[in-house]
Amino acid sequence: MLGLCVSLATADAYADPGICLECHATQVAAGGHATNLDCVLCHEDRRPGRVGRRHRAVPTSCTGHHAVETHPPVGPHLRPARLQRSCLKCHDAHGSENAHLIRTTIRTRGRLIAIDFRDPAAFVDAARPGRGLCEVCHTTTKFYRANGGKTHFTGDCTLCHDHGDAFAPVATDANCAVCHPDEAARLAKPTRHNAKVRGDVQQLPRRGEPGARTGASRDGELRGLPRPGTRATHVPPGVRIPCTQCHEPHGSDNIRLVRDVIQTTVPGVARPVDFTALTGRADGSFASASTPGTGLCEVCHGRTAFYRADGGRMPHYATSCVACHPHAVGFAPD
Numbered sequence: 001m002l003g004l005c006v007s008l009a010t011a012d013a014y015a016d017p018g019i020c021l022e023c024h025a026t027q028v029a030a031g032g033h034a035t036n037l038d039c040v041l042c043h044e045d046r047r048p049g050r051v052g053r054r055h056r057a058v059p060t061s062c063t064g065h066h067a068v069e070t071h072p073p074v075g076p077h078l079r080p081a082r083l084q085r086s087c088l089k090c091h092d093a094h095g096s097e098n099a100h101l102i103r104t105t106i107r108t109r110g111r112l113i114a115i116d117f118r119d120p121a122a123f124v125d126a127a128r129p130g131r132g133l134c135e136v137c138h139t140t141t142k143f144y145r146a147n148g149g150k151t152h153f154t155g156d157c158t159l160c161h162d163h164g165d166a167f168a169p170v171a172t173d174a175n176c177a178v179c180h181p182d183e184a185a186r187l188a189k190p191t192r193h194n195a196k197v198r199g200d201v202q203q204l205p206r207r208g209e210p211g212a213r214t215g216a217s218r219d220g221e222l223r224g225l226p227r228p229g230t231r232a233t234h235v236p237p238g239v240r241i242p243c244t245q246c247h248e249p250h251g252s253d254n255i256r257l258v259r260d261v262i263q264t265t266v267p268g269v270a271r272p273v274d275f276t277a278l279t280g281r282a283d284g285s286f287a288s289a290s291t292p293g294t295g296l297c298e299v300c301h302g303r304t305a306f307y308r309a310d311g312g313r314m315p316h317y318a319t320s321c322v323a324c325h326p327h328a329v330g331f332a333p334d
Contacts, residue, residue: 032095041065042093062087069166090133108137108146123157153178189251232330239265241300264300264309271299271309281307281318297321 020039021028033042042059062083063070070086092103099120105112113136116122124132129148134157138145143152153160160175161167177184186192234241247257254260254275263270275296276284287295292311301308306316317324325331 027094032101033093059083059088059093062091062093068164071163071166073166073168102133106133106136121156126154183250186248186250186252189253191253191255191257192251193249193257231328232332234331236265236300237303241265246296258296262296262299265302266300273299278320278322280320286321287313 028039042062042065072086090103090106091101093101096102097104098115098117100117102115102117104115106115107113113131115133115136116125117133122132123134124144125135129135129144130146132144135144135149136146138149139147141149143150155178158167160169160178162170162172231243233243234246246259246262248259249257252258252260254273255278256275258273258275260272261270262273271294273294273296274284279285281287281295282289283291285295286297287307288298292298292307292313293309295307298307298309298311302310305314307313322331324333326334
């Protein structure tokens with residue numbers, strides 16, 4: 001054994017984990033990365049061509065091979081000491097009984113805590129609050145702390161806390177529905193939003209990327225999407241009606257993303273709306289033929305001469321309203 005440790009060897013020789021097995025049987029035999037990578041890929045040779053004392057450094061970087069940020073973030077390249085406080089604190093590259101090479105024990109606050117992570121979705125321990133993988137180190141989080149803390153979403157933590165972003169909360173198509181199930185259901189409606197922005201949260205520019213708003217939060221970045229065009233909002237005398245009062249951007253059973261229920265200009269009054277045609281005065285269009293006052297344009301009109309919410313109306317055109325009242329100018333007579 002001693003002769004091996006002081007003998008000369010070629011670089012090709014220690015590309016084979018077999019030579020490392022002579023002194024590091026436990027690490028090599030455990031499997032882990034060694035089944036796919038040779039040892040020197042992570043353990044760079046300090047004295048090329050020689051095997052001897054201190055012939056290998058601890059890994060110099062994991063992030064050079066894995067496109068992830070460390071938790072908590074400490075920069076793209078980690079020196080060995082910092083690496084052991086981040087990636088290697090939770091992962092054992094040589095092998096583990098746990099999923100994703102998670103260590104069977106994690107040192108935190110001067111103690112080794114046993115970790116059972118054979119179920120790759122079991123980030124918290126429901127039977128023993130505070131002992132799950134994510135919990136054992138948490139002391140200042142609002143949820144799932146080492147002392148138990150408050151409970152939170154019970155599904156896969158990485159659905160919202162992406163390892164690639166150092167477990168920071170990240171909005172994606174897959175996780176929006178966790179907090180917004182109603183909006184997510186509307187995305188399946190026949191008139192869901194156009195393909196350019198329909199649910200494509202992952203295409204939003206992230207902080208620091210071209211197109212992202214300077215200093216914007218994730219929510220701010222949603223507002224930073226390129227705007228395909230502008231429309232004047234409907235501004236009747238004395239009141240401004242925002243786009244979303246009539247339109248549901250996630251999707252609707254009505255055409256043009258018109259809401260199924262509209263909050264009218266009368267505070268606290270909501271009216272159901274059926275809008276499936278652009279013909280003008282017809283059922284399911286701008287003004288109802290059989291039930292005056294229930295058409296899209298009518299439900300808010302209280303002071304107009306034509307097509308009012310109370311059903312009253314003077315003789316007027318029965319053709320499409322937008323021929324004379326274009327949406328582009330806020331429905332003002334053109």
